[in-house]
Amino acid sequence: MIDVAFLGAQARPAATAVVIDVLRATSTITTALSSGYERVLVAGSIERALELGGEGRALAGERECEKPPGFDIGNSPEETQTPRGAELVLATTNGAPAIVAAAAVSEEVIVACLLNLDAVVATLAASPGDILLVCAGTGGQITLEDVYLAGRVSAALEGERTDAARIAEALAASYERAIDALEASSGAVGIRAAGLSSDIAFCAQESITTVVPRLVRMLDDIAVLQSAESAGQSSGATRASESAAA
Amino acid sequence: MIDVAFLGAQARPAATAVVIDVLRATSTITTALSSGYERVLVAGSIERALELGGEGRALAGERECEKPPGFDIGNSPEETQTPRGAELVLATTNGAPAIVAAAAVSEEVIVACLLNLDAVVATLAASPGDILLVCAGTGGQITLEDVYLAGRVSAALEGERTDAARIAEALAASYERAIDALEASSGAVGIRAAGLSSDIAFCAQESITTVVPRLVRMLDDIAVLQSAESAGQSSGATRASESAAA
Numbered sequence: 001m002i003d004v005a006f007l008g009a010q011a012r013p014a015a016t017a018v019v020i021d022v023l024r025a026t027s028t029i030t031t032a033l034s035s036g037y038e039r040v041l042v043a044g045s046i047e048r049a050l051e052l053g054g055e056g057r058a059l060a061g062e063r064e065c066e067k068p069p070g071f072d073i074g075n076s077p078e079e080t081q082t083p084r085g086a087e088l089v090l091a092t093t094n095g096a097p098a099i100v101a102a103a104a105v106s107e108e109v110i111v112a113c114l115l116n117l118d119a120v121v122a123t124l125a126a127s128p129g130d131i132l133l134v135c136a137g138t139g140g141q142i143t144l145e146d147v148y149l150a151g152r153v154s155a156a157l158e159g160e161r162t163d164a165a166r167i168a169e170a171l172a173a174s175y176e177r178a179i180d181a182l183e184a185s186s187g188a189v190g191i192r193a194a195g196l197s198s199d200i201a202f203c204a205q206e207s208i209t210t211v212v213p214r215l216v217r218m219l220d221d222i223a224v225l226q227s228a229e230s231a232g233q234s235s236g237a238t239r240a241s242e243s244a245a246a
Numbered sequence: 247m248i249d250v251a252f253l254g255a256q257a258r259p260a261a262t263a264v265v266i267d268v269l270r271a272t273s274t275i276t277t278a279l280s281s282g283y284e285r286v287l288v289a290g291s292i293e294r295a296l297e298l299g300g301e302g303r304a305l306a307g308e309r310e311c312e313k314p315p316g317f318d319i320g321n322s323p324e325e326t327q328t329p330r331g332a333e334l335v336l337a338t339t340n341g342a343p344a345i346v347a348a349a350a351v352s353e354e355v356i357v358a359c360l361l362n363l364d365a366v367v368a369t370l371a372a373s374p375g376d377i378l379l380v381c382a383g384t385g386g387q388i389t390l391e392d393v394y395l396a397g398r399v400s401a402a403l404e405g406e407r408t409d410a411a412r413i414a415e416a417l418a419a420s421y422e423r424a425i426d427a428l429e430a431s432s433g434a435v436g437i438r439a440a441g442l443s444s445d446i447a448f449c450a451q452e453s454i455t456t457v458v459p460r461l462v463r464m465l466d467d468i469a470v471l472q473s474a475e476s477a478g479q480s481s482g483a484t485r486a487s488e489s490a491a492a
Contacts, residue, residue, distance in 0.1 A: 006252055006388075006410075142252070144409035163390035163432045164252075167417050174416040186409045 001130050002161040004150045004168045007137045008098030015129025017102035017109045018120065018153065021136035022145040023187040024075050025095025026213075027113040027203040028060065031077035032088045033227045034115075034209040041089045042096045042223040046071075049091035052222070058084035061091030065194035077115070078202050098136035099215065099223045106132065109215035111225060114149060114178050118207035121156040123228065131157070133168070144185040148172050179204040247376050248407040250396045250414045253383045254344030261375025263348035263355045264366065264399065267382035268391040269433040270321050271341025272459075273359040273449040274306065277323035278334045279473045280361075280455040286334045288342045288469040292317075295337035298468070304330035307337030311440035323361070324448050344382035345461065345469045352378065355461035357471060360395060360424050364453040367402040369474065377403070379414070390431040394418050425450040 005011050008019075020026055029040045037058075043049040046061055046068045053059050053070075061068055062075035068091070073079040075092060090096075102109045108127070112120040124131055133153055135146035151172030154165040161169075175181040182188055182204045191199055212228040251257050254265075266272055275286045283304075289295040292307055292314045299305050299316075307314055308321035314337070319325040321338060336342075348355045354373070358366040370377055379399055381392035397418030400411040407415075421427040428434055428450050437445055458474040 141408065142410040142413065144412060147409075147413050162387065163393075164388040166390060166430070167388065167393050167413065170417040170420040171413050174419065184412070 002133070002154050002157055002159055002165045003130065004133045004135065004147070004154065004162070004164040006135050006142045006147060006164065007140065008094070008101050008134055009140070011098070011101040011105055011134050012132065013105040014132035015107050016124065016127045016131050017106035018112045018124065018131065018133045019095065019098050019102050019109060019136065020112050020133060020146045020149050021092070021095035021098060022113050022149050022203055023182065023185065023191060024077060024199055024203060025090065025092040025136065026111045027077045027115055028075055028080055028090060029111050029213050029225055030113050030116050030209060030211055032080040032090075033213050033225070034211040035081045036083040037080065037088045038086045038226065039088075040213065040225045041087060042099055042225060043089060043091045044093070044096035044100065044221055046091045048221065049089050052089045056085040057087045057089050059089050059091075065190050065196060076196065076199055078199060094136040094138050096223065098134050100218070100221060102132070102134050103215055103218050103223060110228065111213035112149060112153060114204060114206050116207065116209050116212055117149070117152060119210040119212050121153060123212050124153070124157055133165070138187055141186070143187045144171070145182050145187050148175065148178070148181040178206060248379070248400050248403055248405055248411045249376065250379045250381065250393070250400065250408070250410040252381050252388045252393060252410065253386065254340070254347050254380055255386070257344070257347040257351055257380050258378065259351040260378035261353050262370065262373045262377050263352035264358045264370065264377065264379045265341065265344050265348050265355060265382065266358050266379060266392045266395050267338070267341035267344060268359050268395050268449055269428065269431065269437060270323060270445055270449060271336065271338040271382065272357045273323045273361055274321055274326055274336060275357050275459050275471055276359050276362050276455060276457055278326040278336075279459050279471070280457040281327045282329040283326065283334045284332045284472065286336055286459065286471045288345055288471060289335060289337045290339070290342035290346065290467055292337045294467065295335050298335045302331040303333045303335050305335050311436050311442060322442065322445050324445060340382040340384050342469065344380055346464070346467060348378070348380050349461055349464050349469060356474065357459035358395060358399060360450060360452050362453065362455050362458055363395070363398060365456040365458050367399060369458050370399070370403055379411070384433055387432070389433045390417070391428050391433050394421065394424070394427040424452060
């Protein structure tokens with residue numbers, strides 16, 4: 001069965017959970033792992049991310065779309081294209097709780113955005129069992145761009161689907177281009193207001209990478225993500241986790 | 247602002263909450279008040295409804311789409327067209343909790359279905375303040391037919407809307423006829439299996455009544471609904487409430 005949770009807090013048990021926060025957390029995570037970062041450590045707050053800072057780690061985050069004091073870069077996928085260390089620590093207020101909620105009830109958690117759409121669909125097509133597409137939303141509100149991508153993914157898969165998945169598919173079918181859905185979303189308003197419109201265009205690009213970020217470990221409230229291509233190399237993940245714990 | 251809660255449990259504070267359970271609770275409530283019942287008392291369980299039975303009250307309800315033992319009629323709008331008393335006691339597993347949840351946080355609660363669509367839109371167009379369209383769903387799952395109607399109502403109103411409302415509107419626009427949305431829904435499966443396909447066709451009729459059921463009183467977990475046209479006559483509602491308490 002293919003199902004959609006319209007908000008991260010609504011995640012329910014599933015074999016595979018796919019976390020979606022198109023503007024911008026999952027686009028940033030995917031870009032970072034495509035660009036040479038080995039791991040992304042996702043934290044639920046600015047303060048928690050600051051605690052994780054250190055040698056070989058770049059700090060990325062936002063507060064109302066702006067880079068917070070003490071951070072290296074904002075929560076911008078474009079800024080992660082040039083690695084500043086082996087690991088990116090990303091503070092995100094909506095993406096992190098969605099990943100944590102999904103991890104609590106799912107066997108496998110991967111991360112999706114438009115940038116890796118085809119690769120995510122291929123991964124899911126090969127996955128057995130229930131698939132739950134988890135839309136992060138913003139501040140507890142459903143956001144159009146996340147449900148749009150959930151609908152794109154669902155429509156590309158075979159198999160039974162819930163009414164929630166079919167609602168998302170109807171939304172996806174109502175936009176000719178991804179950029180139209182992103183521009184129409186409430187999530188775009190704050191990003192435009194912060195002068196970051198180029199981020200919206202960047203996040204609207206489809207299938208420019210085959211990297212599918214995969215949750216390899218939760219350590220308390222920190223989610224450690226690696227590319228599915230390299231997730232088998234668990235020693236690196238272990239080091240990151242130990243370091244995150246310290 | 248016009249917003250949609252995709253499930254009853256997600257109701258949030260609003261000036262006006264519009265509860266939607268197209269198959270079949272809100273269609274049954276609307277038909278009952280259109281057909282001569284003075285009030286509908288909505289209970290969350292078969293057992294609670296049985297406690298409310300008595301002189302001048304008809305008992306309506308379902309357990310897996312079938313009429314339970316001791317009940318006069320099923321949860322079928324068609325069966326409420328011939329009143330069997332002044333009050334209808336309706337046991338409904340999804341509609342009742344949605345009404346209770348909406349009542350807990352909203353100033354005004356009305357009930358919508360396709361049968362009173364135009365009247366609901368006219369009522370809302372004249373209402374000040376936030377509007378929340380509350381989809382009951384089924385067993386905690388989002389259902390297509392409820393979100394479809396939420397989209398129809400939202401699309402007919404002026405004013406700002408949330409992304410959730412726009413998602414519902416996109417779903418509504420994807421069906422040419424209401425019956426197509428109802429037939430496609432997961433809610434229709436059980437109804438067809440119970441041999442009640444005619445109920446689906448009945449519930450798909452648009453704007454055949456001007457009655458808008460309005461919540462006039464909560465008494466513990468029992469919602470007392472009257473037609474907005476007669477809701478000003480509060481003495482009757484008071485009697486019903488006192489009787490419900492007994």
